[in-house]
Amino acid sequence: MALTQLVSEEEIKEQRFFTQRVRAVTHMFDRIPLAYTHSYGCQQNVSDGEKINGMLAEMGYGFTDNPDEADFILYNTCAVRENAENRVFGNLGALKHLKNRNPDLIIAVCGCMVQQGHIADRIKKTFPFVDLVFGTHVLHKFPEYLYSIFAEDKRVFMIPESDGVICEGIPVKRDSDFKASVPIMYGCNNFCTYCIVPYVRGRERSRAPEEIISEVKGLIEKGYREILLLGQNVNSYGKDGSLDFKGLLKELDSLEGEFKISFMTSHPKDCTTELIDTIADSKHISWHLHLPVQSGSNRILKLMNRHYDVEKYLSLVDYARKRIPDIQLTTDIIVGFPSETYEDFRETLKLMERVKYDSAFTFIYSKRSGTKAAEMDDPVSEEEKGKWFRELLEVQGKAGDEAYKKYVGKTLRVLCEGRGRTDESLYTGKSRQNIIVDFNGNEQHIGKFVDVKITKALNWALVGEINE
Ligand code: 5AD
Ligand code: SF4
Numbered sequence: 001m002a003l004t005q006l007v008s009e010e011e012i013k014e015q016r017f018f019t020q021r022v023r024a025v026t027h028m029f030d031r032i033p034l035a036y037t038h039s040y041g042c043q044q045n046v047s048d049g050e051k052i053n054g055m056l057a058e059m060g061y062g063f064t065d066n067p068d069e070a071d072f073i074l075y076n077t078c079a080v081r082e083n084a085e086n087r088v089f090g091n092l093g094a095l096k097h098l099k100n101r102n103p104d105l106i107i108a109v110c111g112c113m114v115q116q117g118h119i120a121d122r123i124k125k126t127f128p129f130v131d132l133v134f135g136t137h138v139l140h141k142f143p144e145y146l147y148s149i150f151a152e153d154k155r156v157f158m159i160p161e162s163d164g165v166i167c168e169g170i171p172v173k174r175d176s177d178f179k180a181s182v183p184i185m186y187g188c189n190n191f192c193t194y195c196i197v198p199y200v201r202g203r204e205r206s207r208a209p210e211e212i213i214s215e216v217k218g219l220i221e222k223g224y225r226e227i228l229l230l231g232q233n234v235n236s237y238g239k240d241g242s243l244d245f246k247g248l249l250k251e252l253d254s255l256e257g258e259f260k261i262s263f264m265t266s267h268p269k270d271c272t273t274e275l276i277d278t279i280a281d282s283k284h285i286s287w288h289l290h291l292p293v294q295s296g297s298n299r300i301l302k303l304m305n306r307h308y309d310v311e312k313y314l315s316l317v318d319y320a321r322k323r324i325p326d327i328q329l330t331t332d333i334i335v336g337f338p339s340e341t342y343e344d345f346r347e348t349l350k351l352m353e354r355v356k357y358d359s360a361f362t363f364i365y366s367k368r369s370g371t372k373a374a375e376m377d378d379p380v381s382e383e384e385k386g387k388w389f390r391e392l393l394e395v396q397g398k399a400g401d402e403a404y405k406k407y408v409g410k411t412l413r414v415l416c417e418g419r420g421r422t423d424e425s426l427y428t429g430k431s432r433q434n435i436i437v438d439f440n441g442n443e444q445h446i447g448k449f450v451d452v453k454i455t456k457a458l459n460w461a462l463v464g465e466i467n468e
Contacts, residue, residue: 005205007140007167018143019058025150026060029071035061036070040088041078043264044201044230045111047181048139049076052110054171055142067098072106077113079196081366085113092127099129106149108132110139115200118369120159131155136201137162140170163187164202168211178447179226179417180219184212184248188232190267192294193305193372194337194365197232204236209243213251220257225415225447226430227252229263235270246278253282258449260415262286262434268293269307273319280323287324288434291316292332296351297344300337303376310351317355328358328433335392336365336385338376345388349395356399358435359460364389400459404435407454407462412437414452416445422463436461 026033035056039049052074053063064070073095078084092109099105107130114120115135123130131149134142138158145156164187174180187202188195216227229252231237237245252261261284266275268291279285291313295301298309320327333348352360364385367374412431420426420438427441429450438461439452445466452464 005163005165007165012140012167012169015140015143018147019055021147022059022143022150025147032062033060033071034064034069035072035074036064036067037074037076038091039076039111040084041080041112043181043228044183044186044232045076045078046175047183047230048111048136050172050174050181051139051170052076052142053173057173058171059143059146067095070098071102071104072108073098074108074110077109077111079112079116079119079200079368081363082368083366085119088113092123092130096127096129106131106146108134108146110134110136110142112136112196112200115159116196116370117159120157124155124157133157133159135159137164140165140167162202164205166205166207168207177222178224178415179228180224181228181230182212182215182219183207183230184234184245184263185231185237189236190233190269190307191305191372193303193376194334194368196368196371199370201232204233204239206238206241209238209241209248209251212248213255216252217255220255220259223447224259225449226260226262229261231263232265233267233270234263235266235272235275246272246275249275249278249282249285253278253284255284259284260286260432262288264290266291268313268316271316273316276316276320276323279327286434287326287432288328288330289320290330290332293351293355294332294334295337295340295344296348297340298347300340300344300347303339303373304334304337305372310347314351314354326433328435329355330359330361331355331357332361332363333392334363334365335389336378336380336382338365338373338378340365340380342388345392349392352392352395352399356403357396358403358433359400360396362389362392362396397459404457404459404462407435408457409454411451411453411467412462412464413449414439415449416441416447418446422458422461426463428461431462437464438462439464439466441466 039046067073075088077088114133120133132145185206187204188198189204191198235245414429414431414437416427416429420428422438426438428438431437437452451467453467454462454464456463
């Protein structure tokens with residue numbers, strides 16, 4: 001089964017041929033043509049964006065942050081909530097005047113949002129100046145589509161239905177030269193009833209461990225210091241293969257060098273005490289578990305099709321805190337799922353007070369057409385949900401205020417990432433727990449590990465002084 005999902009050598013060769021054909025076209029421009037690309041949504045999508053940029057670079061494009069001067073504009077979209085989609089529609093509308101000014105401008109839209117048929121139709125009808133729309137399953141065919149726009153001068157819409165493929169060897173233009181995202185699996189089989197992802201990203205499929213290990217090895221040799229392993233549910237990595245997620249982590253942890261391995265996202269139904277032990281016993285794995293709980297009500301968890309209850313979730317949290325006392329625990333919460341009552345919501349507050357997350361990503365439920373939850377009765381008003389949401393932020397704010405105080409006076413090893421977030425004169429990085437730490441660094445520290453003595457705790461970051 002795994003083999004048939006792999007894009008064949010011939011197909012990859014074919015795309016290399018189209019890459020060269022586009023390159024021949026871009027060579028004829030009187031200057032290097034510029035691409036403006038933007039990826040919305042999660043890290044997986046941002047990682048796809050790095051592949052798109054890699055393909056563009058090979059096709060002869062340079063890059064710009066300014067859409068006004070671009071010859072090619074691409075939005076790589078997200079569908080997870082309605083506001084993500086509305087933002088894309090708004091931004092697309094604003095491109096009309098650029099196309100009027102420069103009819104040779106090519107405008108493309110890809111990603112999760114357009115994988116939904118009704119959205120692709122809407123773009124076709126409402127945004128006639130969009131030249132190219134392609135879905136998540138044909139990302140690797142981007143050179144072919146771009147070439148056909150140059151050659152045939154007509155609009156291209158490619159949104160095939162598919163369970164998804166794995167394509168190795170797509171060029172990647174990474175956004176950072178010390179932090180790298182590495183997808184280990186694609187797609188999702190969980191069908192949480194609120195979630196569009198399984199419909200737009202296809203079935204779960206894992207990359208071969210040899211491919212991942214050799215990519216990570218190469219990155220570390222090139223000087224990358226943080227590797228972020230990506231998957232919708234990393235705990236089900238390699239279900240049909242020889243190496244499971246713990247095994248993969250152990251292999252990567254045994255590589256030589258100073259580097260950090262992080263991963264996201266862990267589904268609580270598949271998270272095990274063995275995984276926590278693997279983190280605890282590791283040399284390089286971040287002491288950070290992002291464990292989205294979504295709700296503290298067992299009734300709502302059941303309606304969400306999450307396959308765990310609050311008791312199982314709390315036992316994982318307790319085990320993680322016991323094995324790794326300095327672990328950072330973060331979560332995602334949805335407020336206002338269909339039929340949720342204030343009583344259910346209070347259960348979520350209770351859970352948050354009990355767990356005391358370091359931080360939480362909180363969302364108001366957004367109806368996604370085609371999902372099971374979209375068919376459920378949803379009687380609570382948006383206004384009421386907004387009130388609950390603010391209550392939740394308040395409870396989380398208090399937990400966050402307390403969470404980082406224990407680090408004051410301690411020294412943490414920090415990977416410096418750039419200029420400070422609390423203060424422009426400071427530098428910033430992340431600790432092994434993935435907590436943001438601002439400190440008195442300099443340009444030379446960027447991309448390196450430094451020891452920082454913590455002097456102050458804010459509710460979203462730590463501040464400290466470098467120990468040299
Ligand atoms: N409405 C609101 N939030 C959602 N998420 C996923 N789907 C929806 C939806 N329909 C949230 C979940 C998930 C995070 C990535 O986005 O909390 O963990
Ligand atoms: Fe990522 Fe999901 Fe948004 Fe797609 S829909 S970009 S998988 S968050």
